[in-house]
Amino acid sequence: MxxxxxxxxxxxxxxxxxEAGVQGLFYPGGARQESIEQLQHLARFGDCVLLVTAAPGAGKSATIEQFVAQCAPDTRCAVVEVALLDGPEQILRRILAGFGMAAEGSANLAHDLQRLELFCAQCHDEGLLSWLVFDDAQHLHVDALGLLAPLLERTGGRLRLLFFAEPGWEAVLREVLPGTVVHVIGLPAxxxxxxxxxxxxxxxxxxxxxxxxxxxxxxxxxxxxxxxxxxxxxxxxxxxxxxxxxxxxxxx
Incomplete structure (x- = not known):
């Protein structure tokens, strides 16, 4: 053989x-399902930024997939897999794509921020929730980190931010979003x-x-x-x- x-x-x-070629595998033990349910509750009813921390190999990406799969029909959820060299323009374009918005011309930070702002406002008016998930957030470039505060400011609380990152990144997030309440959930071994x-x-x-x-x-x-x-x-x-x-x- x-x-x-x-x-x-x-x-x-x-x-x-x-993992290749197999869809839908998710082990709910090890507090994974409980963490997803907590995230769903906080994203829907809370007003804080959410951060999930876990060591490499702990199943962050699998947890994200299941989190998205368990989103209710009234939720619009975009997932951005962070690449090391992505600047704010590239990240914002990928956010728009995650919400199903096609690119319009060359990348323009101000214009694309306005498009995202209008999208979140429209969703809010229609009774829909807008959630944005960053996978491997610890790879966010320093320039891209500067996009986070404007995202929250321009969307006026209508966009919920969720970050999945390795332990230790919490300090970075709190530094770029001073005064923002950050709720941290750990995925244990x-x-x-x-x-x-x-x-x-x-x-x-x-x-x-x-x-x-x-x-x-x-x-x-x-x-x-x-x-x-x-x-x-x-x-x-x-x-x-x-x-x-x-x-x-x-x-x-």
């Missing part, structure tokens, strides 16, 4: 720890039981009908090596299963 087809040995129909439940969930979605074929020692090592971060659990769990298969198939 080719190494890339290792999962067939375990009766699975695909690699349970691969999984504990041992949650790590096991996550592995079981991933394998079950790929066709596993029994308990994960990993012993207690292997599961303990996966948890320790991964630090309880789902992005790292994927790699370590796959490696453990492949290595176990190699041992079985190794000739005597």
């Amino acid at each position: 080719p190494r890339e087809d290792w999962y067939l040995h375990y009766g699975l129909d695909r690699d349970p720890f691969a 999984f504990d041992r039981e949650e790590t096991l439940a996550y592995i079981h969930y991933r394998m079950k979605t790929a066709g596993l009908e029994a308990e994960p074929p990993l012993n207690a020692s292997e599961l303990e090592h996966i948890h320790l090596w991964s630090g309880g971060l789902p992005g790292r659990i994927n790699g370590h769990a796959r490696q453990a299963l492949v290595e176990a298969l190699d041992l079985v198939q190794r000739p005597l």
Whole structure:
């Protein structure tokens, strides 16, 4: 059996720890669903800027996808994946695109800010909410950071800002938005039981009908090596299963 087809040995129909080509996978444990529900509530009824912090591999992007999927029909939600070199003009163009607005001529900061302001005002008049999510916000260029205060000022509280970033970025956000209330939510690493439940969930979605074929020692090592971060659990769990298969198939 080719190494890339290792999962067939375990009766699975695909690699349970691969993200590519699989839609809708979301493990709600580890406070992930609770965090989404809290964000939904605060975005709808609060008036503060929202910041979600988590280490790389903790599942920020997956949480964003599920957050957007759970938005109510009266919500217009744009997601901007921040690139390192994006200036304010590029970021604003991507915000407009996220809300379904086509570009008009070359980038013009004042004109595009006015378009966003009018969009948010129109949504408000129609009883709609406007939410803007930044993924990997820690990559926001210093020039792009200067766009945040005008965004809040020009939209008059009609645009809710949500940031997903790595720990430590909170100080940057508070510096560029002085006087603004920032509510911070952390995505914690999984504990041992949650790590096991996550592995079981991933394998079950790929066709596993029994308990994960990993012993207690292997599961303990996966948890320790991964630090309880789902992005790292994927790699370590796959490696453990492949290595176990190699041992079985190794000739005597």
